[in-house]
Amino acid sequence: MATQAAPGAGTRLFHPHFEGHDQISARTLGFWLYMLSDALLFTGLFLAYAVLNNPMGAAGGPIATQIVNPVEGMWQTYAVLGSVAAYSLATVALKKGSMVGVMAGIVISILLALVFLGYEVHDLMGLMAQGHGPDSSGFLSAFFVLIATHGLHMVFGILWMIVMLVQIPTLGFSPNVVARLLNLRMFWQFQATVWVLVYVYVYMIGAF
Amino acid sequence: MQVAIQGPWSPLLGRLTLSAIPYTNPILVGTFAVAALIALVVAGAVLYYKKLGYLWREWLTTVDHKKIGVMYIIVGLVMFFRAFVDGLMMRTQQAMAIGPHSPGVLGAQHGYLPPFHFDQVYSAHGTIMILFAATPLLTGLTNVVVPLQIGARDMAFPYMNALSLWLTTAGAILVMLSLFVGDFSSAGWVGLIPLTELPYSPGVGVDYWMWAIQISSIGTTLNAINMIVTIIKMRAPGMGWFRVPVFTWTTLSTNIIGLTAFPILGVVLALLGADRYLGTHFFTAGNGGNLMLYTNMFWIWGHPEVYFLVLPAFGIFSEIIPTFSEKPLFGYTTMVAATFAIAGISWAVWLHHFFTMGAGADVNGFFSIATMLVGIPTGVKVFNWMFTLYRGRLTFTTPMLWALAGLFLLLVGGITGMMLAIPAINYTVHNSVFVIAHFHCMVLLVAAAIFAGVVYWFPKVFGFQLDEKNGLMFFWSFITATAIVFTAMFALGFQGETRRLDYIFNPAWRPMLWTEEAGMMLYLVSIFYFLRMLYVSLRDRVPVASDPWGTARTLEFLTHSPVPFYNFAVTPQVNARDELAWRREHGLDKAQPEAFEPIHMPSNTGVPIIIGMLSLTLGFGLIWRIWWMAGFSLLAIIIAVIIRSFDKNLGYELKPEEVAAMERNLATASIIAEQPARTPLTEAEAH
Ligand code: HEM
Ligand SMILES: [Cu+2]
Numbered sequence: 076m077a078t079q080a081a082p083g084a085g086t087r088l089f090h091p092h093f094e095g096h097d098q099i100s101a102r103t104l105g106f107w108l109y110m111l112s113d114a115l116l117f118t119g120l121f122l123a124y125a126v127l128n129n130p131m132g133a134a135g136g137p138i139a140t141q142i143v144n145p146v147e148g149m150w151q152t153y154a155v156l157g158s159v160a161a162y163s164l165a166t167v168a169l170k171k172g173s174m175v176g177v178m179a180g181i182v183i184s185i186l187l188a189l190v191f192l193g194y195e196v197h198d199l200m201g202l203m204a205q206g207h208g209p210d211s212s213g214f215l216s217a218f219f220v221l222i223a224t225h226g227l228h229m230v231f232g233i234l235w236m237i238v239m240l241v242q243i244p245t246l247g248f249s250p251n252v253v254a255r256l257l258n259l260r261m262f263w264q265f266q267a268t269v270w271v272l273v274y275v276y277v278y279m280i281g282a283f
Numbered sequence: 284m285q286v287a288i289q290g291p292w293s294p295l296l297g298r299l300t301l302s303a304i305p306y307t308n309p310i311l312v313g314t315f316a317v318a319a320l321i322a323l324v325v326a327g328a329v330l331y332y333k334k335l336g337y338l339w340r341e342w343l344t345t346v347d348h349k350k351i352g353v354m355y356i357i358v359g360l361v362m363f364f365r366a367f368v369d370g371l372m373m374r375t376q377q378a379m380a381i382g383p384h385s386p387g388v389l390g391a392q393h394g395y396l397p398p399f400h401f402d403q404v405y406s407a408h409g410t411i412m413i414l415f416a417a418t419p420l421l422t423g424l425t426n427v428v429v430p431l432q433i434g435a436r437d438m439a440f441p442y443m444n445a446l447s448l449w450l451t452t453a454g455a456i457l458v459m460l461s462l463f464v465g466d467f468s469s470a471g472w473v474g475l476i477p478l479t480e481l482p483y484s485p486g487v488g489v490d491y492w493m494w495a496i497q498i499s500s501i502g503t504t505l506n507a508i509n510m511i512v513t514i515i516k517m518r519a520p521g522m523g524w525f526r527v528p529v530f531t532w533t534t535l536s537t538n539i540i541g542l543t544a545f546p547i548l549g550v551v552l553a554l555l556g557a558d559r560y561l562g563t564h565f566f567t568a569g570n571g572g573n574l575m576l577y578t579n580m581f582w583i584w585g586h587p588e589v590y591f592l593v594l595p596a597f598g599i600f601s602e603i604i605p606t607f608s609e610k611p612l613f614g615y616t617t618m619v620a621a622t623f624a625i626a627g628i629s630w631a632v633w634l635h636h637f638f639t640m641g642a643g644a645d646v647n648g649f650f651s652i653a654t655m656l657v658g659i660p661t662g663v664k665v666f667n668w669m670f671t672l673y674r675g676r677l678t679f680t681t682p683m684l685w686a687l688a689g690l691f692l693l694l695v696g697g698i699t700g701m702m703l704a705i706p707a708i709n710y711t712v713h714n715s716v717f718v719i720a721h722f723h724c725m726v727l728l729v730a731a732a733i734f735a736g737v738v739y740w741f742p743k744v745f746g747f748q749l750d751e752k753n754g755l756m757f758f759w760s761f762i763t764a765t766a767i768v769f770t771a772m773f774a775l776g777f778q779g780e781t782r783r784l785d786y787i788f789n790p791a792w793r794p795m796l797w798t799e800e801a802g803m804m805l806y807l808v809s810i811f812y813f814l815r816m817l818y819v820s821l822r823d824r825v826p827v828a829s830d831p832w833g834t835a836r837t838l839e840f841l842t843h844s845p846v847p848f849y850n851f852a853v854t855p856q857v858n859a860r861d862e863l864a865w866r867r868e869h870g871l872d873k874a875q876p877e878a879f880e881p882i883h884m885p886s887n888t889g890v891p892i893i894i895g896m897l898s899l900t901l902g903f904g905l906i907w908r909i910w911w912m913a914g915f916s917l918l919a920i921i922i923a924v925i926i927r928s929f930d931k932n933l934g935y936e937l938k939p940e941e942v943a944a945m946e947r948n949l950a951t952a953s954i955i956a957e958q959p960a961r962t963p964l965t966e967a968e969a970h
Contacts, residue, residue: 080858080859081869082858082869082871086858087856087858088855088856088858088866088871088874088876089853089854089855089856089874089876089877090519090520090521090853090854090855090856091853091854091876091878091880092880093519093520093853093854095435095436095517095854096439096516096517100516101439101440101512101516101517102440104511104512104515104516105439105440105508105509105512108507108508108511108512108542109508111542111543112504112507112508112542112543112545112546113546115543115546115547116546116547116549116550118547119546119547119549119550119551119580120550122576122580123550123554123565123576123580126573126576127565127571127573127576131571132571132573133571134564134569134570134571136571209557209561209562209563210286210561210562210563210564211564211570212564212570212571213563213564213565213567213570213571213572213573214571215564216554216557216558216563216564216565216571217565219563220554220557220563220565234921238925238928242928242929245929246929246931249931251928251931251932255928
């Protein structure tokens with residue numbers, strides 16, 4: 076077999092000072108895998124939404140066409156994409172090693188994310204005030220839980236950013252901090268992607 | 284928005300009242316007494332021998348993959364025993380409660396278990412066996428073996444590895460707690476819907492079931508990430524993909540399944556939780572809820588989960604059969620391809636669990652054919668093992684016997700699975716004990732593989748062999764018991780006995796039920812021999828060579844037994860697929876590295892176990908609706924994670940002289956040896 080060559084003069088049995096893998100690439104791969112599992116989580120929620128978004132799931136209450144507001148959703152989309160753009164500027168500053176630049180980017184990113192969440196809370200509260208809370212029908216359950224799960228991810232992202240705002244000045248750009256900043260970028264872009272899917276599927280297609 | 288619940292509730296204790304403690308039930312009081320006694324003895328022994336510090340420093344805070352694996356296996360064995368007792372209780376109830384004239388004791392009309400209690404027993408049995416016994420046992424084995432088999436020092440994320448262990452343990456503790464505080468779900472391990480909804484299961488049972496699974500499956504998901512990264516990134520130099528041992532391959536595929544399937548379980552349980560806690564209507568019987576949504580989502584996880592269990596078992600067979608046939612594995616490439624084929628198909632067959640639930644002929648047809656496709660790669664595997672055995676120099680050690688018995692179980696389980704995959708047959712035997720017998724052949728195959736693996740790798744980890752004489756008795760009694768119980772069960776299935784019966788209305792089934800009960804007694808005998816095997820081996824402790832079997836083929840048997848906590852003093856260079864066999868063939872297997880070098884190791888940390896225990900209180904708070912407790916725990920977990928992220932965590936370094944001394948006296952490097960305190964590296968030294 077090709078893999079079973081006989082030992083020769085050059086055969087090594089041990090590999091002293093083997094460097095092994097590099098920690099940042101392992102963490103990045105690990106984070107990609109985590110996002111894969113997160114993507115499946117959202118897949119499950121989209122599945123439930125798709126199954127329940129019909130008159131039977133709505134049990135006499137409204138379905139998507141009657142409650143979604145694509146225009147408001149568009150402002151939310153702008154906010155989330157703006158937040159991602161601000162974070163990208165932070166990573167550009169990271170390349171230059173500028174602490175102030177990174178932190179400024181993160182702060183703007185947080186602010187825009189808060190705008191996004193503000194719209195979302197307003198939207199959901201409004202529905203509840205009209206008596207369309209998550210406990211009124213299968214469809215509304217799926218709608219609220221899908222939106223709120225995404226919102227919770229955004230909240231955790233904000234929390235993570237706040238921690239980074241503390242870590243950057245105290246720990247500097249250590250390998251750990253840089254790895255976290257890079258993973259956070261992926262996380263943030265991923266959440267924006269999920270939002271775009273939500274927007275397209277729930278707000279745009281749902282409006283018709 | 285929180286839904287109204289029946290019964291009392293107070294801000295301080297939630298739904299918890301004194302009546303939640305089943306002090307009037309003699310079975311549970313007895314169980315509690317025994318459990319408390321064991322706990323006292325263990326705690327007393329730890330204190331008496333002054334091992335508390337050792338336990339904390341070397342085990343509870345460890346990040347060593349081998350110790351974590353061993354602890355997984357201990358948790359798995361304890362839970363295995365618990366669920367076995369559940370099984371024994373069910374069999375005994377069915378052996379007693381036959382016919383309208385059968386007597387009843389302990390408040391039961393027939394037999395000794397009232398229906399509500401009986402239902403909890405089977406629900407706990409299934410939940411535990413799948414999620415808290417088989418899963419941790421396999422995770423434990425992969426944790427111990429895979430890094431050694433690929434020549435790595437540890438897992439890619441040692442800290443996260445410990446976290447996975449403690450999350451799984453927290454889930455297991457919750458299940459155990461439900462024995463003594465409150466009750467467990469009585470809606471089956473699959474969570475029959477809408478029975479699990481609040482109006483029909485108003486107690487805390489379903490909440491125990493749901494949160495225990497939820498917490499432990501987060502652990503499983505993290506472990507899957509860890510394993511995949513470890514296998515992709517940490518292989519020894521020279522180990523290209525086509526030199527990766529088959530057990531590692533199956534671990535990779537299984538964890539890909541785990542990573543993609545467990546999130547769906549998480550979602551479906553979370554949605555059920557939303558129904559129960561927030562009053563939503565995902566799966567309710569009215570208001571737009573959809574019952575089939577639950578059933579589909581559960582099995583979209585559930586079927587891949589059964590392959591999550593069986594693939595590592597196949598991997599274990601693929602290690603053991605070549606070793607004891609003294610031949611390389613036949614058809615390595617097809618074995619790997621078959622593994623991934625099975626993993627892939629396992630995603631497209633879930634509907635075979637509910638052919639009878641109203642899908643049309645075309646849908647049933649699709650899933651029927653998809654299910655039967657699994658037989659092709661499985662058949663490839665079976666033939667590969669057979670051709671490995673063919674003309675091999677066979678030695679029938681206990682691991683080999685377990686593996687061969689596993690092949691028989693696979694044959695029976697696989698063929699009955701094929702029968703079930705035909706909708707026309709399925710309609711007649713669905714929900715009968717025929718199905719139970721089918722999947723028990725499969726999961727007992729997994730159990731056989733686990734025992735095979737434990738016996739096979741035990742000497743590697745601890746440096747002494749498990750006693751073969753008692754091990755053989757254990758094997759024969761266990762396998763004979765399996766044959767007796769499940770042959771009778773297949774027969775009963777054909778005679779129409781449905782599953783989950785607390786009362787047997789047809790006395791004609793009595794002979795078979797009593798046969799099953801006799802088999803259960805034989806299982807008890809096997810437990811005796813298992814314990815005796817442990818006792819004799821621990822007493823005699825016959826030391827072994829680095830390759831205890833003399834014919835092992837893979838890298839883990841290259842390093843010493845007991846394996847030092849740093850695994851390999853110097854990373855080996857891989858030259859062949861079966862590296863050790865190749866070295867032995869060329870007289871190189873005794874070669875040692877010429878010089879030692881400093882080894883960088885991660886430091887222990889208490890954060891994982893703290894987070895694990897906080898998730899236990901989080902689960903407990905949620906189950907009993909003690910909101911302050913749940914809120915506090917969640918907050919504390921977040922804070923612990925944040926604090927940990929500030930830890931610079933540079934690990935420590937073993938000096939070459941230290942390594943040399945330990946290589947000379949291996950006992951000082953084994954995982955049970957107590958290590959001296961070592962100073963962590965400073966920032967300057969680390970670079
Ligand atoms: C050759 C491969 C297999 C085939 C064709 C197959 C087929 C089936 C079918 C059709 C059912 C549904 C029966 C019914 O409820 O009416 C079933 C149930 C089940 N199988 Fe398999 N199976 C296979 C392998 C496995 C393996 C490897 C495992 C576990 C390690 C397993 C575990 C189970 C379990 C746990 C159930 C029943 C779950 C429940 O309803 O509680 N099967 N199998
Ligand atoms: Cu299945």
